[in-house]
Amino acid sequence: xxxxxxxxxxxxxxxxxxxxxxxxxxxxxxxxxxxxxxxxxxxxxxxxxxxxxxxxxxxxxxxxxxxxxxxxxxxxxxxxxxxxxxxxxxxxxxxxxxxxxxxxxxxxxxxxxxxxxxxxxxxxxxxxxxxxxxxxxxxxxxxxxxxxxxxxxxxxxxxxxxxxxxxxxxxxxxxxxxxxxxxxxxxxxxxxxxxxxxxxxxxxxxxxxxxxxxxxxxxxxxxxxxxxxxxxxxxxxxxxxxxxxxxxxxxxxxxxxxxxxx
Numbered sequence: 001x002x003x004x005x006x007x008x009x010x011x012x013x014x015x016x017x018x019x020x021x022x023x024x025x026x027x028x029x030x031x032x033x034x035x036x037x038x039x040x041x042x043x044x045x046x047x048x049x050x051x052x053x054x055x056x057x058x059x060x061x062x063x064x065x066x067x068x069x070x071x072x073x074x075x076x077x078x079x080x081x082x083x084x085x086x087x088x089x090x091x092x093x094x095x096x097x098x099x100x101x102x103x104x105x106x107x108x109x110x111x112x113x114x115x116x117x118x119x120x121x122x123x124x125x126x127x128x129x130x131x132x133x134x135x136x137x138x139x140x141x142x143x144x145x146x147x148x149x150x151x152x153x154x155x156x157x158x159x160x161x162x163x164x165x166x167x168x169x170x171x172x173x174x175x176x177x178x179x180x181x182x183x184x185x186x187x188x189x190x191x192x193x194x195x196x197x198x199x200x201x202x203x204x205x206x207x208x209x210x211x212x213x214x215x216x217x218x219x220x221x222x223x224x225x226x227x228x229x230x231x232x233x234x235x236x237x238x239x240x241x242x243x244x245x246x247x248x249x250x251x252x253x254x255x256x257x258x259x260x261x262x
Contacts, residue, residue, distance in 0.1 A: 010065065017060065021143040021258055022134065023251060024064035027098050027207065029071030029082045030233045033224055033243050034147040038065050040244030041251050055259045060140070062133075068098055068126055081233065083114055085126055099148075100205040101127040104213040105160040107204035117205050130207070134214060142258045143218040144211040147247060150232035151200070152191045153223035154179055154250065157212040159196040160204045166195075168217045175218060179253045187246055189225065196221055218257065222250055 023041070025034035042063060045052060066072055070086040084095030094113040100106075103121030122128045134141065154176045157166040166172070176193040183189050192199055196208065200223075212219045225243045226232045235243065 020060040020140045022062040023145045025147040026066040029075040031149040037244045037247035102205045102210035104210040105204045138214040143254045149224045151223035152227040154193045155196040155221040159206040159209045179250045
């Protein structure tokens with residue numbers, strides 16, 4: 001049984017210190033296509049470095065490819081549908097949902113095992129180190145994307161309230177709709193754009209709300225394809241590249257927008 005392995009969370013920094021875009025994947029263990037999609041983005045950037053040379057001279061790209069390494073390993077060797085990390089609570093059944101463990105608008109458990117938020121905000125090593133980086137470089141971070149699956153959604157803060165008054169909401173909505181248009185034009189897929197709480201559901205202690213609370217202008221939760229499925233967490237091998245291309249389109253729109261504002 002995989003318990004606490006304390007695996008290292010790696011960060012890949014492409015560039016020197018300058019304005020940043022942060023993108024992460026794998027916060028929820030079972031969402032494997034987020035890992036492959038973020039690696040697809042990395043592979044594209046590395047293979048096309050000359051194409052992005054002008055942008056990379058002004059923008060750093062910070063990549064967290066696996067935010068929940070212990071949970072990810074367990075989803076491969078234990079329970080394929082595992083969601084949380086491997087810090088089991090007293091009942092030895094529920095682990096912590098990292099996307100309920102961030103300190104901004106954190107809320108105590110309502111008894112739901114799958115979304116157990118931990119004993120307090122940033123009780124978990126994974127969220128603590130991730131948030132430490134975000135807080136340390138908040139003055140540099142201009143955009144944040146966290147990849148999840150599934151549903152074909154481009155979600156804006158806030159998650160914890162139905163109010164659509166997050167700073168720069170209109171600018172985020174405009175850019176989100178541009179992502180949607182590019183996806184429709186290039187991949188013929190329809191993504192829904194809107195605030196997390198209104199489009200999906202309300203939840204507390206999320207990484208996206210935390211990022212917005214730090215003053216980051218462009219913040220998105222991206223729920224990748226498929227749109228719906230009896231089990232959308234398991235994608236066919238022939239879908240991996242296609243979904244990676246969708247993630248790249250979204251990231252590329254963000255990258256060019258941030259660069260255009262410098």
